[in-house]
Amino acid sequence: MHTKKLKIIPLGGLGEFGMNCLAMRWEDDIIVIDAGLMFPESELLGVDIVVPDISYLIENKEHVRAIILTHAHMDHIGGLPWILNEIKVPVYATEFTLAYVEDNLEENQLLDETELVEIMPREKFTIGPFTIEPIRVTHSLVDAVSLAIETPVGIVIHTGDFKIDLSPLDDRPFDLHTFAEYGKRGVLALLQDSTNVERRGYTPSERAVIPRLDEVFSQTKKKLFFSCFSSSIYRIRIALDLARQHSRKVAIIGRSMMESTEIAQDLGYIEIPQGLVINPGQVRDYPPEQVMVLISGTQGEPMSALSRAAVDNHKHAHIDAGDTVVLSSRIIPGNEKSIFRVIDHLYRRDANVIYDDGSNGLIHVSGHGSQEEMRLLISLVRPKFFIPIHGNYGHLRRHAQIALETGAVEHAIVIEDGDVLELDKNDARKKDKVTAGRILIDSGSSIDVVEDLVIRDRRILSEDGIVLALLAINKRTGKLQQQPEVVMRGFGGADITDEARELVIKTLDGLSKEEKSDYGMVKEKVRVELKRLIQKTTGRRPMIMPVIMEI
Ligand SMILES: [Zn+2]
Numbered sequence: 402m403h404t405k406k407l408k409i410i411p412l413g414g415l416g417e418f419g420m421n422c423l424a425m426r427w428e429d430d431i432i433v434i435d436a437g438l439m440f441p442e443s444e445l446l447g448v449d450i451v452v453p454d455i456s457y458l459i460e461n462k463e464h465v466r467a468i469i470l471t472h473a474h475m476d477h478i479g480g481l482p483w484i485l486n487e488i489k490v491p492v493y494a495t496e497f498t499l500a501y502v503e504d505n506l507e508e509n510q511l512l513d514e515t516e517l518v519e520i521m522p523r524e525k526f527t528i529g530p531f532t533i534e535p536i537r538v539t540h541s542l543v544d545a546v547s548l549a550i551e552t553p554v555g556i557v558i559h560t561g562d563f564k565i566d567l568s569p570l571d572d573r574p575f576d577l578h579t580f581a582e583y584g585k586r587g588v589l590a591l592l593q594d595s596t597n598v599e600r601r602g603y604t605p606s607e608r609a610v611i612p613r614l615d616e617v618f619s620q621t622k623k624k625l626f627f628s629c630f631s632s633s634i635y636r637i638r639i640a641l642d643l644a645r646q647h648s649r650k651v652a653i654i655g656r657s658m659m660e661s662t663e664i665a666q667d668l669g670y671i672e673i674p675q676g677l678v679i680n681p682g683q684v685r686d687y688p689p690e691q692v693m694v695l696i697s698g699t700q701g702e703p704m705s706a707l708s709r710a711a712v713d714n715h716k717h718a719h720i721d722a723g724d725t726v727v728l729s730s731r732i733i734p735g736n737e738k739s740i741f742r743v744i745d746h747l748y749r750r751d752a753n754v755i756y757d758d759g760s761n762g763l764i765h766v767s768g769h770g771s772q773e774e775m776r777l778l779i780s781l782v783r784p785k786f787f788i789p790i791h792g793n794y795g796h797l798r799r800h801a802q803i804a805l806e807t808g809a810v811e812h813a814i815v816i817e818d819g820d821v822l823e824l825d826k827n828d829a830r831k832k833d834k835v836t837a838g839r840i841l842i843d844s845g846s847s848i849d850v851v852e853d854l855v856i857r858d859r860r861i862l863s864e865d866g867i868v869l870a871l872l873a874i875n876k877r878t879g880k881l882q883q884q885p886e887v888v889m890r891g892f893g894g895a896d897i898t899d900e901a902r903e904l905v906i907k908t909l910d911g912l913s914k915e916e917k918s919d920y921g922m923v924k925e926k927v928r929v930e931l932k933r934l935i936q937k938t939t940g941r942r943p944m945i946m947p948v949i950m951e952i
Pocket residue numbers: 472474540562768
């Protein structure tokens with residue numbers, strides 16, 4: 402006899418970091434948890450973002466009932482515009498997450514046509530055969546939830562991202578009680594965040610950075626530039642509090658930082674006293690020791706405010722000798738090169754640079770739980786089946802091992818993107834596979850990441866061609882050693898090679914000496930300019946690869 406099964410189908414984030422997306426299906430009803438993106442590795446030149454292949458959802462369009470989001474990080478919500486372009490379904494999320502989603506959808510002209518539903522911790526809602534309870538968890542940003550999903554074969558808990566911060570800055574505690582209650586009732590499956598599976602012990606509270614940062618504020622005699630992820634609301638709140646205590650006015654620079662602080666202020670997560678914040682243009686009106694600049698760009702993104710300030714190319718952010726720059730964030734693997742390039746520029750300006758290298762004290766803490774927190778949650782929930790999520794294959798395997806060692810789970814099952822896991826009350830097994838993979842998207846701009854969704858899969862890549870711009874730069878003078886070479890392949894029509902070469906020369910002429918020494922920035926500027934020209938004259942969007950040869 403055919404018995405009905407619950408299907409768990411990860412489409413992103415299992416086997417890699419980022420673009421988290423997971424489908425859950427019962428008969429003809431599908432819900433989707435998270436819709437994330439991934440920022441491309443530097444090898445994927447000309448590509449702005451990476452999103453999961455959602456062929457499975459498109460093929461089953463008429464069955465998809467909703468997308469439910471756990472929190473507002475881009476690796477959980479950034480793929481939304483792309484998915485909503487293909488399938489029109491309501492989006493469920495908490496208040497803060499929805500505020501981010503609204504911004505994101507508005508930029509993509511999807512806001513008006515999308516139904517947004519606000520959810521609250523401890524308030525159950527029902528979608529088809531699923532009854533879902535959001536459970537409050539703590540993370541590096543606010544208003545994050547896990548989801549307890551009642552299905553016809555049992556309860557499935559999806560943790561989203563979490564750490565167990567026992568002294569959260571917003572006094573909204575991790576709801577351990579509810580996890581324990583579910584544990585008592587009996588949980589069929591626990592899907593748990595694996596991000597920090599390699600770290601022993603506990604992840605410190607968001608508060609743990611305060612003492613060292615306070616010290617930095619005390620020791621800084623000139624301007625203080627403070628940079629963190631714009632979504633790290635707690636960190637921003639700490640920086641604002643310290644600025645006030647140390648009698649510094651605050652200028653907020655960088656689009657994402659401004660948007661974030663505005664949302665957080667609107668929703669009551671940060672309080673900005675009258676007179677604390679000044680316009681970026683007013684920085685020069687104050688003595689340096691009375692200013693803090695909150696600035697975006699911790700990962701050395703070539704066009705970010707901090708990267709530009711580092712080469713003295715920002716209208717309002719001028720970094721002078723003796724200023725201090727704090728990078729209160731981690732160095733995301735893959736970004737080392739661009740980050741250290743920015744750090745070098747900052748040192749050349751004779752700034753003091755404080756970043757998370759282990760020797761500068763605790764200026765950053767992770768938003769993800771370490772091993773003991775993972776064990777704790779598993780022990781509370783005591784699921785029959787444990788399924789690690791969010792991580793490389795190796796992380797998932799280790800997490801499964803840790804879960805088994807607690808003695809609190811019966812089985813640990815490692816699945817990857819595209820696997821279909823079928824569950825009933827007693828059994829869980831991998832069945833077939835569905836299409837899964839990465840889709841590369843080129844937005845046409847490095848700043849507005851998802852402004853215009855163009856699919857960059859291989860097929861289109863081969864149709865739209867490729868452009869190489871070869872620049873021979875004299876290391877000593879920073880000047881072009883010879884005429885740049887522009888090679889275009891894969892698209893016929895008008896020959897614009899000469900025009901393109903002229904444009905490259907013009908672009909380089911427009912750069913300051915310092916900008917020229919930053920090859921990341923040179924490449925980015927050349928890429929953006931060429932893209933504009935080619936799109937305008939040919940309507941094509943080829944992959945553009947500037948290559949610099951140092952002579
Ligand atoms: Zn997160």
